[in-house]
Amino acid sequence: MKIWRTFLKNEGGMVINIKKVKRYPLEKRESKVSINMLVTPDKKNLIKCMPDVLAGKNFKEVVKRIISAKKNKKPVIFMFGAHVIKCGLSRIVIDLMKKNVITAVSTNGASIIHDFELAYTGKTSEDVAIQLKKGEFGMSLETGKYINGAVKEGAKRNLGLGETIGNMINNKKLKFHRDSIFANAYNLKIPATVHAGIGTDIIYQHPECDGASWGKTSYNDFIKLTDIITKLEGGVVLNFGSAVILPEVFLKSLNLARNLGHKVNNFTACNFDMNYQYRAAENIVSRPTGGSGFYFIGHHEIMLPLLYHSLLTFL
Numbered sequence: 001m002k003i004w005r006t007f008l009k010n011e012g013g014m015v016i017n018i019k020k021v022k023r024y025p026l027e028k029r030e031s032k033v034s035i036n037m038l039v040t041p042d043k044k045n046l047i048k049c050m051p052d053v054l055a056g057k058n059f060k061e062v063v064k065r066i067i068s069a070k071k072n073k074k075p076v077i078f079m080f081g082a083h084v085i086k087c088g089l090s091r092i093v094i095d096l097m098k099k100n101v102i103t104a105v106s107t108n109g110a111s112i113i114h115d116f117e118l119a120y121t122g123k124t125s126e127d128v129a130i131q132l133k134k135g136e137f138g139m140s141l142e143t144g145k146y147i148n149g150a151v152k153e154g155a156k157r158n159l160g161l162g163e164t165i166g167n168m169i170n171n172k173k174l175k176f177h178r179d180s181i182f183a184n185a186y187n188l189k190i191p192a193t194v195h196a197g198i199g200t201d202i203i204y205q206h207p208e209c210d211g212a213s214w215g216k217t218s219y220n221d222f223i224k225l226t227d228i229i230t231k232l233e234g235g236v237v238l239n240f241g242s243a244v245i246l247p248e249v250f251l252k253s254l255n256l257a258r259n260l261g262h263k264v265n266n267f268t269a270c271n272f273d274m275n276y277q278y279r280a281a282e283n284i285v286s287r288p289t290g291g292s293g294f295y296f297i298g299h300h301e302i303m304l305p306l307l308y309h310s311l312l313t314f315l
Helices: 002-006 054-071 090-098 109-121 128-133 141-156 161-171 181-188 211-229 245-259 278-286 300-312
Strands: 007-009 015-017 076-080 104-108 192-195 236-240 268-273 294-297
Touching: 054 076, 054 236, 054 268, 054 294, 054 300, 076 090, 076 245, 090 181, 090 300, 104 109, 104 161, 104 211, 104 245, 109 141, 109 161, 109 181, 109 192, 141 161, 141 211, 161 181, 161 192, 161 211, 181 192, 192 211, 192 245, 211 245, 236 245, 236 278, 236 300, 245 278, 268 278, 268 300, 278 294
Parallel strands: 076 104, 076 236, 104 192, 236 268, 268 294
Antiparallel strands: 007 015
16 A cells, blocks of 8 residues: 555556655745735725726626726727616616716617606506517517607707707607606717618607608718717727627728728727627627627626726716
8 A cells, every 4th residue: 555655557567656746935936816815805995895806807897997987088889788777777877977987878779769768657568579479579560650750850950869869859848858868968968879771770660751861960970980980089989789780880980980081099998698699799899899898798797887887987
């Protein structure tokens, strides 16, 4: 047994003497984690509870850059999918606009539907499976009538789609208009751009729909977003949950801005989503920044409040 514990034979029959193993003092070894990296629980300061490790370090860096952009009066563009509204986060977005943190919002066509319905009746998001069986999915009268009517009027006035919806919700003083992202953006004079994909939303099923009006107002918003991006140097662009439309629109707007001679090279790009999305990773995080952007994976209903309260520490 003594021989067995001291010597091991390998497959070639050679003897390994474990007692001859070379070791070194732990104190002399280079280590990735130190006692200084441990966070101390802090009830008042959420950001202090995040360690300077991996995603925690990156998250704190993004918060720092957003605050820096605000102080230096640089754009902070908040791009988002409709799920942000459906998760009950509208008031957080609105408060960040009121605090002059978010300087522009950009989204897809579904967002104006959910924003309008919440403002009109205080509820939104139907059961698609049930409604689809009856051929009634997306067929609510007021949604089709009010939104399509507003878009026609907006096209006549050569407005953008986001401004059109914000103007309508605000002017009609819908019951819950104070909780509308677009009405608040309109009142705060914050650019709100909406990038429609014809046929992707329920609104195009209604008899009041005019495709030309949607095309004109949404295209106006593409130009408006490009104008915002020409000033993005030193700023921040955030994308919460738009997997396809906003990543594609952002890339083209950025390219157009650069093509027209604007310097838009040094900015922070960050994507938040509940899983990895190829287009968002490439078109927002990687390609525009040379691979130096940030990507955080987590549910919007957790990540946006986390970002909000982290920002409050510095406001």
